[in-house]
Amino acid sequence: MAGEDDRTDQLDELRKTQSNSDLASLPDGAEVVLMGWVHEIRDLGGLKFIILRDRTGITQVTIKKGEVPPELLDRAMRLTRESVVAVKGTLRRSEKSKLGVEVLPHAVRILNLAKTPLPMEVSGKVPADFDTRMASRFMDLRRPTEVAVFRLQHEVLKAIRSYLDERGFMEVITPKILASATEGGAQLFKVQYFDRDAYLAQSPQLYKEVLTSCFERVYEVGVYFRAEESNTPYHLNEFVSVDVEAAFIDYRDAMRILEDCVLYVYDRLEKSPSYELLKKIGGKLQKPEAHFPVVTYSKAVEMAQERGLNLNWGDDLTTPILRALSEEFNGYYFIVEWPLEAKPFYIKPHPRNPKITESFDLMYKHIELASGGTRIHTRREVEKSIEAKGLNVESFKDHLRVFDYGMPPHAGWGLGLSRLMMVLTNRQNIREVVLFPRDRTRLTP
Numbered sequence: 121m122a123g124e125d126d127r128t129d130q131l132d133e134l135r136k137t138q139s140n141s142d143l144a145s146l147p148d149g150a151e152v153v154l155m156g157w158v159h160e161i162r163d164l165g166g167l168k169f170i171i172l173r174d175r176t177g178i179t180q181v182t183i184k185k186g187e188v189p190p191e192l193l194d195r196a197m198r199l200t201r202e203s204v205v206a207v208k209g210t211l212r213r214s215e216k217s218k219l220g221v222e223v224l225p226h227a228v229r230i231l232n233l234a235k236t237p238l239p240m241e242v243s244g245k246v247p248a249d250f251d252t253r254m255a256s257r258f259m260d261l262r263r264p265t266e267v268a269v270f271r272l273q274h275e276v277l278k279a280i281r282s283y284l285d286e287r288g289f290m291e292v293i294t295p296k297i298l299a300s301a302t303e304g305g306a307q308l309f310k311v312q313y314f315d316r317d318a319y320l321a322q323s324p325q326l327y328k329e330v331l332t333s334c335f336e337r338v339y340e341v342g343v344y345f346r347a348e349e350s351n352t353p354y355h356l357n358e359f360v361s362v363d364v365e366a367a368f369i370d371y372r373d374a375m376r377i378l379e380d381c382v383l384y385v386y387d388r389l390e391k392s393p394s395y396e397l398l399k400k401i402g403g404k405l406q407k408p409e410a411h412f413p414v415v416t417y418s419k420a421v422e423m424a425q426e427r428g429l430n431l432n433w434g435d436d437l438t439t440p441i442l443r444a445l446s447e448e449f450n451g452y453y454f455i456v457e458w459p460l461e462a463k464p465f466y467i468k469p470h471p472r473n474p475k476i477t478e479s480f481d482l483m484y485k486h487i488e489l490a491s492g493g494t495r496i497h498t499r500r501e502v503e504k505s506i507e508a509k510g511l512n513v514e515s516f517k518d519h520l521r522v523f524d525y526g527m528p529p530h531a532g533w534g535l536g537l538s539r540l541m542m543v544l545t546n547r548q549n550i551r552e553v554v555l556f557p558r559d560r561t562r563l564t565p
Contacts, residue, residue: 134206134229141176143211143221150211152223154179155231157262158203160243168196172207172223175267180222181207182214188225195228202234202242202262250549257556257565268397269545269553272389276541277341279388280362283381289337289364294327296320296343300515307347309357320345323534325466326519328365329495332530333522336367341537351560352439353549354487354539358558364492365532371468371478371494374531375454378482378490379412382452382540389544403545413453417462417476420445420455434459439486446485456480465505468494482535484543492533499523 136155143152156174163169170181183196199205209225239256240248242263253260260266281291298319301308308319324340331338340363348355364377386407389395398405415423417437424431424441431441437455457476460469467477479493496502499520506513513520541553551557556565 136206139176140172140174140179143179143223144219146211146221148211148213152207152209152211154181154207154209154223155205158199158201158205158234161199161201168193170196170199170205170207172205173262173264178219180217180219181209181225181228182217182222183225192225192228195230198233199230200234200236202238202259203230204232204234205230250551254551254557254562255565261555265401268394268401269541269547270555272394272398272403272544273537273541273553275389275392275394276385276537276544279385280381281341282388283384284339284364287337287377289339289366290335292328292331292335292338292340294321294324294331294340294342296345309345309347322346323361324363325464325534328363328532329466329527329530330519330522332365332367333525333527336528338366339364349560353551354542356538356550356554356557356559359554360537362535362537363532364534365495365530367528367530369531370529371456371480371492371531374492374494374533375414375456375480375482378492378533378535379410379452381535382482383407383410385540398544401545405544408452412451412482413449414456415445415449415453416456417458423448434461436462442483442486442488446483449483449485451484452489453483454480455483463493465509465511466495466502468496478531480533482533484539487539487542488536489539489543490533490535492531494529494531497523497527497529499527 135153137153138146140154140156146152154172154174156172158170159173159178160171161168166185168183170183171178172181183193185193206229207223207225208227209223212222212224213220214222238259240252240259242259244263244265248260261270297311297313298321301319308322311318311320322344324342328338328340342361342363343358344361345358347357364374366374366377386405389398389405390407395405418433420437421431421433423445427444429441429444456479457470458479458481460475460477463477463479467479470476470478477493480491481488482490496505502520502523503513506516538550538553542550545553547553551559
C-alpha cells in the first residue's frame with residue numbers, strides 16, 4: 121500500500137488538469153497534473169522513465185537522480201506496473217522521446233499500488249492465450265488494442281443512431297422479462313419472477329411490431345438472451361442487437377435501410393479519429409460498394425449443389441455451405457426469400473409463392489450479420505401462421521389485440537452488433553469484441 125508520505129506532497133488538491141493527448145499542443149514549460157496507470161518502467165540507473173497511460177494514450181515521465189527530491193525518487197522506486205499515480209510536473213519538448221514530449225515531475229503520488237506479478241501482460245510484449253485473457257478480462261481491456269476495439273464500437277453505435285435518427289426513427293426500450301415463451305425459435309432462459317416463471321427476451325420482435333402502430337418508425341439497441349447450446353466463434357448466449365421496425369414498408373425497403381445504414385457507418389468511421397486506431401489493430405475499413413449482391417435462397421441451393429455439396433431445398437445453409445458460397449460474394453451480400461419453414465411465424469409468405477417468404481439475411485462472407493423481412497399484419501393470417509408453427513394462439517392473446525385496432529403493414533430487421541464489430545476489426549472470435557462475454561461455459565467475470 122502507498123505510505124503516509126504519499127499524502128504530504130505537492131498534490132494535496134487532486135485535480136487532473138490534462139490528459140496525455142493534450143500535451144503535444146501545450147507550450148514548452150507548461151505545468152501539468154496527469155493521472156493514470158504505470159504502463160511500463162524503464163530503469164537506467166540514474167535515469168528512470170515511467171510510461172504513464174490514460175484513456176487517451178501514453179506519455180513519458182522522466183526522473184533523473186539528483187534533480188528530484190529524495191522522497192520523490194523513493195516513491196518512484198516503489199512503483200509497479202499498473203499502479204495508479206498522479207504526477208505533477210513541467211512539460212518539456214524532447215527530440216529523444218518518441219512521443220516528442222516528456223514530463224519532468226515535481227511530485228508523484230501513488231493512488232493505488234498494484235500487486236505483482238500481474239495476471240497478464242498489458243503492454244503487449246508477452247502474448248497471452250485466449251483463456252487467460254478472458255479470465256482476467258479487466259486487465260485484457262487495458263491493452264491499447266482492446267481499448268481501440270471498444271472505442272470503435274462506441275463510434276459505430278453513434279453512427280447507427282445518427283443514421284436512424286436522421287430518417288425519422290425513434291429509439292425505444294422494450295421489456296426484457298416476458299410472461300411467456302411466445303417468440304418461438306431458440307430456447308429461452310427461464311427465470312423466477314416472484315411467485316411465477318418468466319423468460320428472458322431473445323429479441324424485441326413482438327414489441328417493436330406493436331410500436332409501429334404507435335410511432336411508425338422505431339429502433340432499439342438492446343441486450344438479449346438465447347439459451348442455445350452453440351459453442352462456435354460466432355455465438356453468444358447474451359448479445360447486443362440493433363433492431364429496426366417501420367410501418368408502410370416491405371422487405372425490399374428494409375434491405376435498403378440496412379444497406380444504407382452499414383454504408384453510413386463506414387462513412388462515419390473514415391472521418392473519425394477511431395479510423396487510425398482501427399488501422400493499428402489490423403481492422404478493415406474498405407468501404408463496400410453500394411448495391412450489395414442479392415441471391416435468392418433457391419439460387420444459393422443451386423450454387424451449393426453445383427459445387428458438389430449435399431444440400432436439398434429447404435435445408436439450412438450451414439457454415440461449410442456458406443463458406444463455399446462466400447467464394448462467390450467476397451464481402452457483404454443478401455440471401456433473400458427463405459423457405460416458409462425456416463422463418464418465424466411473423467414473417468410474411470411471398471404472394472407469388474407461399475412456400476417462400478418476404479425475408480432476407482445480410483451476410484458477410486459466411487457470417488450472418490442481420491435477419492429481417494416483411495411481417496404479417498392481419499390477425500387472421502398471423503393466427504394461421506402461429507398454428508402452422510405448432511404454437512399456441514392463446515399464448516399470443518395480448519400481442520394479437522393490436523391486430524384488431526389498426527396494425528399497419530410493416531417490416532424490419534435485427535443486426536448483431538458484435539458480429540458487425542468482428543467484421544470491422546478483423547477478429548475471428550466474437551468474444552474478443554464483447555466486454556464480458558457470456559456463453560455456455562462462461563458466466564464470470
